[in-house]
Amino acid sequence: MxxxxxxxxxxxxxxxxxxxxxxxxxxxxxxxxxxxxxxxxxxxxxxxxxxxxxxxxxxxxxxxxxxxxxxxxxxxxxxxxxxxxxxxxSRPWSREQVQAERAADARAKAIYYGNEIEAEEAPPVIVPVPPAPSSTEDAESPVVAKPERRVWRRLKRWMFGA
Ligand SMILES: [Zn+2]
Incomplete structure (x- = not known):
């Protein structure tokens, strides 16, 4: 202790x-x-x-x-x-945990900034997230489905004034 x-x-x-x-x-x-x-x-x-x-x-x-x-x-x-x-x-990180954590973090960022997800829902760590869906609409997984578009639109508006 x-x-x-x-x-x-x-x-x-x-x-x-x-x-x-x-x-x-x-x-x-x-x-x-x-x-x-x-x-x-x-x-x-x-x-x-x-x-x-x-x-x-x-x-x-x-x-x-x-x-x-x-x-x-x-x-x-x-x-x-x-x-x-x-x-x-907490317990120190094992090598495996470190790798898993890095991957999860990268995925969370990719989803948040790329495929977008509501802030509260974006997992900063944890849980396996399915790979980013291809461009077709119905290929989208439920995890990255609805609320994101709003956020992305808002972000786009903010960035490009669109
Ligand atoms: Zn230290």
């Missing part, structure tokens, strides 16, 4: 050059959260906020980040949840 770690949080505009240990920095302007890895290895962990990355919950007193923080790029491979400013340890 690892000791319980309690974090503090700080709302900033830009991230400071040096992050303090046990502090969660939140930049709404840049939609980014950063902190030093809670294992104490000193590495900085940046968790961008987006519909396919992390979500931030601020209850007025504490910060939670979803989904979990899995630092598979770091030597420590730390994996934990930050909930209400507390660190809840």
């Amino acid at each position: 690892r000791p319980e770690i309690v974090l503090t949080h700080e709302f900033v505009r830009a991230m400071p050059d040096e992050l303090e240990e046990r502090t969660i920095y939140v930049s709404i302007d840049f939609a980014t959260v950063a902190h030093k890895c809670c294992c104490g290895c000193g590495r900085e962990v940046v968790t961008p906020l987006s519909p396919t990355d992390w979500r931030l919950i601020f209850d007025g007193e504490t910060i939670s980040i979803e989904p979990s923080v899995g630092s598979w790029n770091l030597p420590c491979r730390s994996h934990y949840w930050i909930r209400r400013n507390k660190v809840q340890w």
